[in-house]
Amino acid sequence: MVKEIERAGIPVVHICTVVPISLTVGANRIVPAIAIPHPLGNPALDASEEKSLRRKIVMNSLKALTTEVEGQTVFEE
Amino acid sequence: MSKKIVHYINQFFAGVGGEEKADIKPELKEGVIGPGMALNTALKGEGEIVATIICGDSYFNENVEEAKATILEMIKKYNPDLFIAGPAFNAGRYGVACGTIANAVQEELDIPVLTGMYIENPGADMFKKSLYIVETGNSAAAMRTAVPAMANLALKILKGEAIGSPEEDKYIARGIRKNYFAKERGSKRAVDMLMKKLKGEEFKTEYPMPDFDRVEPNPAVKDLTKAKIALVTSGGIVPKKNPDRIESSSASKYGKYDISGFNDLAEADHETAHGGYDPVYANIDPDRVLPVDVLRDLEKEGVIGELHKYFYTTVGNGTSVGNSKAFATEFAKELKADGVDAVILTST
Known part of the structure; x- marks a missing residue:
């Protein structure tokens, strides 16, 4: 899906936990996530901490979208 | 004497549980569990699974380095003649786990390895160049055809026999070219192919082009x-x-x-x-x-x-x-x- 969105001319960032799969699939902008069943959350945290964790990942993905890349790039925090 | 094999499976095939157990850490069990039983039978006494390692698919993929290190230690003490992972069919995390651990066993312990999965499993693309991956159907319903194919290749590896082409031994092509003597010279084969093409008949290329389906990144968002x-x-x-x-x-x-x-x-x-x-x-x-x-x-x-x-x-x-x-x-x-x-x- 990532590739078809990119092919349509829309920049896309892939937030995912298993980065090697994303690299194999061919995503260009990749942001690592927390865990498979909760990529943008952590049930061990309290609600406000969890939301700020989620915000951090989303902000990182926005950074990825506003960064010019040549080929596949993983945006670690 | 029968050769020693260590087998790797996930929590589901071990009968531990489904997704709610996908976070279990690696466990080592003596003997054979789940799909290993059918594999053992198919190996006809020439190879035997002596231990089974079970790991949750989510645990493996979220903690690759730790999982790898623990599992390598577990395998080491058996010093097996072969390591088999899966088959993983079309289960993505399981396929990636099978490929990752098999690759590590091959590289770091220098033990031959074998796994099995469906061609669309992301693990297949990641590891087909470095591993023998038997091509299976896309669900566990294909176990009946996967087991004999994996046992066949396992026996060849154990006995040190020459491995055939991907078609002969039912594994996913690794992109390795092997020299052989063809019955007819290249120019004749090429013309034959061309004739078939002109007639609209089916022909088989001797050199399929690799499929690089990459899409260039779009420019970044400006504002x-x-x-x-x-x-x-x-x-x-x-x-x-x-x-x-x-x-x-x-x-x-x-x-x-x-x-x-x-x-x-x-x-x-x-x-x-x-x-x-x-x-x-x-x-x-x-x-x-x-x-x-x-x-x-x-x-x-x-x-x-x-x-x-x-x-x-x-x-x-x-x-x-x-x-x-x-x-x-x-x-x-x-x-x-x-x-x-x-x-x-x-x-x-």
Whole structure:
């Protein structure tokens, strides 16, 4: 899906936990996530901490979208 | 004397449990468990599984280095003649785990390895060049054909026999070229092929072109504060009760849902339809997969221009590459027509 969105001319960032799969699939902008069943959350945290964790990942993905890349790039925090 | 084999399987095939047990750490059991029994039988006493290592698929993929180190230690003390992982069929995390651990055993312990999976498993693309991966069907229903194929290759490796071509020994082509004497010279074979092509008959190339389907990255978003951002997910988030009945695996459709009335997704209004991960956390708070709450905040704060009115969703669980491509080709056109400037796609 990532590739078809990119092919349509829309920049896309892939937030995912298993980065090697994303690299194999061919995503260009990749942001690592927390865990498979909760990529943008952590049930061990309290609600406000969890939301700020989620915000951090989303902000990182926005950074990825506003960064010019040549080929596949993983945006670690 | 029969040769020693160590077998790797996931929590599901070990009978430990489904997704709720996908986070179990590696465990070592003496003897054979689950699919290993059929493999043992097919090895006809020439090879025997002496130990089975079980690991949760999520644990492995979320803790690759630790899992790898622990499992390598477990294998070392048996000093087996062969290591077999899977078969993983079309289970993505399982396939990646099988490929990763088999590759590590081959590289670091210098022990021959073998695994099996469906051609679309992401683990196949990642490891087909370095490993023998027997090509299996896409679900455990194909166990009956996978076991004899894996046993056949296992015996060849154990006995040090020459491995045949991918077609002969039913493994995924590794891209290795081997010299052999053909019956006819190249020029004749090429002309024969050309003649068949001209007649519209079927012919088989001797050198299939590799399939590099890469898409160049698009230019970055220039001004976020004016950008319309859309959310897409393969994590199966849907309105409560899954109105379009998107399948929990091998999805045949995607959904498009209006989120203009939501500042935050909650247990009461959304859930996940995905059958390939433990749904508990996503069901309690769907924002953990589709971060609507944070994007609404960013919209209000003016960090982004706006959050697109609709999100698109499907279940990325054993869903074919063909279907996923078709879904996204279709909705990407809509996104474009709706003036979406960028997409955030989340996967579980």
